[in-house]
Amino acid sequence: MDPRLRIVAVLLLAFSFSVLHEPLPLALMAILTLALVRLSRVGLGSLARRLRVPGVVVAALVAVLPLTSGETVLASLGPLALRAEGMAAALGIALRFLCIFTLVVLFLGALPSPRLIAALRGLGLPALMVDMALLTLRHVEDLRSDLGRMQVAMRLRGAPRGFWRARFRATGWVLASLLVRSHARSERVYHAMILRGHGAPGAAPPDAFARSPTDGVWLTALTAAAAFLVAIEQLA
Amino acid sequence: MHIPDGILPLGLTLGGFAAAAGMTAICLNRIEAQPDPRAGLPRASLMTAVFFAASLVHIPVPPTSVHLLLCGLMGAMLGWYAMPAILIGLLFQAVMFGHGGLTTLGVNGVILGLPALAAFGLCRALQGATHPAAAAFASFVAGAGAVLLAVALFAVILLAGLPGHLDASAERAAILALALAHLPLALAEGLVVAAVLGFLRRTSPEMICVR
Numbered sequence: 001m002d003p004r005l006r007i008v009a010v011l012l013l014a015f016s017f018s019v020l021h022e023p024l025p026l027a028l029m030a031i032l033t034l035a036l037v038r039l040s041r042v043g044l045g046s047l048a049r050r051l052r053v054p055g056v057v058v059a060a061l062v063a064v065l066p067l068t069s070g071e072t073v074l075a076s077l078g079p080l081a082l083r084a085e086g087m088a089a090a091l092g093i094a095l096r097f098l099c100i101f102t103l104v105v106l107f108l109g110a111l112p113s114p115r116l117i118a119a120l121r122g123l124g125l126p127a128l129m130v131d132m133a134l135l136t137l138r139h140v141e142d143l144r145s146d147l148g149r150m151q152v153a154m155r156l157r158g159a160p161r162g163f164w165r166a167r168f169r170a171t172g173w174v175l176a177s178l179l180v181r182s183h184a185r186s187e188r189v190y191h192a193m194i195l196r197g198h199g200a201p202g203a204a205p206p207d208a209f210a211r212s213p214t215d216g217v218w219l220t221a222l223t224a225a226a227a228f229l230v231a232i233e234q235l236a
Numbered sequence: 237m238h239i240p241d242g243i244l245p246l247g248l249t250l251g252g253f254a255a256a257a258g259m260t261a262i263c264l265n266r267i268e269a270q271p272d273p274r275a276g277l278p279r280a281s282l283m284t285a286v287f288f289a290a291s292l293v294h295i296p297v298p299p300t301s302v303h304l305l306l307c308g309l310m311g312a313m314l315g316w317y318a319m320p321a322i323l324i325g326l327l328f329q330a331v332m333f334g335h336g337g338l339t340t341l342g343v344n345g346v347i348l349g350l351p352a353l354a355a356f357g358l359c360r361a362l363q364g365a366t367h368p369a370a371a372a373f374a375s376f377v378a379g380a381g382a383v384l385l386a387v388a389l390f391a392v393i394l395l396a397g398l399p400g401h402l403d404a405s406a407e408r409a410a411i412l413a414l415a416l417a418h419l420p421l422a423l424a425e426g427l428v429v430a431a432v433l434g435f436l437r438r439t440s441p442e443m444i445c446v447r
Contacts, residue, residue, distance in 0.1 A: 014339045019246045054334035058240050068409075089398075096242030101334050108331045116331065126264055128273065132317075133324045135281030136288065143285050168424065172431020179282065179313075179432070180440050186278035194274075 001218055002211045003111055003119035009222045010107040014100045016226035022236035025229050026095055032225055033099040040106045050105055051098075058097045065090040113137050122209060131198075135190065143182060150174055237305055237390050237418070238291075238329070238344050241337035244397035252343030252393075259319050259349055266316040279443065280317035283310055287325040291335070304421070307348045308382030309429045311355030312375070313436075313444060318352040319345070347389045351382035359444070371437060372430045379429025383422035391415045 001009075020026050037044070070085025108116060114134065121130045154174060244252075267273045290304040310318045323345045329335040336344050355378040362374040395408065436443050 010338065014241065015246065015249070018242065018244070018249060018339050050334055054240060058242070093242050097240050097337075098242075100241035100337065100339065104331060104334065104338050113328070113332075126320075128264060128267065128277070129260075129320045129324060131274070131277055132281045132284060132320060133328075135277065136284040136324060136328070139282050139285035140288060143282075143289060168427035169431045172428045173435050175286075175428065176432040176435035176439075179286070179436070179443065182282050183279055183440070183443060186282045190274075190278040 002209050002215045003115055004122045004209055005211065005215050005219050006107045006111065007116075007119055007123060009219055010103050012223055012226045013103050016230050017096055017100050017103070019230060020096065020233050021092055022233055024236050025233040026092060028229055028232060029099050030095060032229070033102050036106055037102060042106055042109075047102060047105060050109070051101060054097075054101060058094060062090040062093050065093075119209070135186070138189065139182065139186060142185070143178065146178055146182060147174075150178060237303075237347065237386055238326070238336035239340045239347070239390065239394060239397075241339050243394070244340060244343060248393065248397050249339045249343060252340065252346055254342070256319075256323060256342035256345035256349065259346065259353075260323060263316040263319040263353075276314065276317050280314050280321045283314055283317075284321040284325045287322065288328050291325075291329065304425060304428075305348065305383055305386055306425070306429075307352040307386055308355040308379035308425065309432060311352035311357075311382060312359040312378050312429070312433060314352075315356045315360075318356060319349040322349050322352060343393055347386050347393065350389065351385040354385060355379070355382045368434070372434055375430040375433040376426040378433075380422045380426025383418060383425050387415045387418045387422070 017029050020029055037047070066082050066087040067080055068083075068086060069089060070083030070087070072084035074082045074084050074087065076082070111119075114137065117125075117130055117133045117137075120133075121127070125133075151174065154170070267276070270276075287306050287310055290306050307318075307322065310321060314321055323341070326336055326341055326344050326348070330338050330341060358374065358378050358381070362371070365371045365374055391412070391414070433444060
């Protein structure tokens with residue numbers, strides 16, 4: 001599917017999912033997401049692995065709701081009581097999060113980052129932000145390796161002890177040295193890109209995207225599904 | 237400090253997108269008005285990479301965990317470039333790691349972008365401070381203050397976004413606990429930002445507070 005249409009489709013679906021609260025539309029949302037998982041052939045194991053960190057954050061946010069919110073007590077253990085309204089709210093939040101997270105993985109997860117940025121450029125992202133995003137990708141790997149080397153060097157030289165010196169000042173100075181060193185390299189790289197014609201009018205043609213007739217059918221079907229879910233929510 | 241998908245109502249997420257787009261447009265206009273708008277790009281992309289990587293490092297603060305925000309440092313070092321840089325960092329985090337969210341990209345951009353711009357304003361206002369202690373204090377306030385402002389925005393938006401029929405006092409208590417967990421982070425980040433800016437002031441002052 002054309003990456004630009006993927007972005008449009010995932011945004012449409014994600015925003016329509018975010019308005020669903022009633023049990024029937026929530027169930028239909030889960031079914032639609034599972035159908036998309038099946039069609040995309042992404043393994044559930046791979047989804048679960050990617051869910052590990054963000055899932056913990058959402059779990060922490062919703063875990064308190066069933067114990068603190070609502071009037072109808074379903075079960076109680078000492079001072080703790082499981083309440084129906086809080087449970088329903090927590091389940092709704094968790095389900096919406098899971099489905100939107102899955103959509104992002106399915107539609108954008110397998111898209112290489114430069115292709116994603118090119119698609120965003122095709123959708124009107126300002127040129128300055130496009131360049132910033134492309135350069136950022138380049139710096140992430142460089143920074144990771146530089147930081148590792150500097151931390152090892154710091155330990156070998158005997159990192160300073162004490163709360164202020166060791167924890168914050170040393171960390172700050174390592175970060176600042178890293179920034180100074182990487183900044184010089186970053187400017188060299190960018191100037192080299194400009195010398196090679198980057199950003200000059202007509203110098204580098206934008207990435208071509210080919211939109212096939214099937215893409216249009218997919219986008220129409222997904223838009224219809226999103227509209228159907230919202231309509232069911234309004235009627236429920 | 238990133239609100240995930242599925243929590244906020246549509247009005248808030250769309251409002252967040254509108255606010256973030258408006259703030260970004262203002263920032264881009266200010267950047268375009270500079271003599272060489274692209275001069276700050278290498279620094280902005282470098283700081284975006286640092287922001288992207290730093291917020292994936294979680295520091296356990298029982299019963300929850302926090303991560304470095306660096307929005308104060310972004311504001312102090314990038315000025316008007318901070319807002320677009322934060323949005324790009326958030327987009328990468330959401331797409332690559334599911335950290336934050338796609339529908340909440342605008343809201344999260346406002347939560348971190350506003351404190352960054354406030355830190356930039358503070359840094360620019362106090363640029364004349366020559367005494368090292370005064371400059372260090374201003375840097376600490378920019379770093380710690382940005383975290384506290386981000387926490388306040390996060391708590392207010394989350395409270396406004398949770399379903400209305402739930403027990404308001406319990407929600408408030410839970411969100412306050414989450415906010416309190418970030419107080420040590422504000423202190424730590426203030427100290428780290430003071431050290432970073434102190435170092436840069438001595439070695440590469442041109443890297444701080446672009447116009």
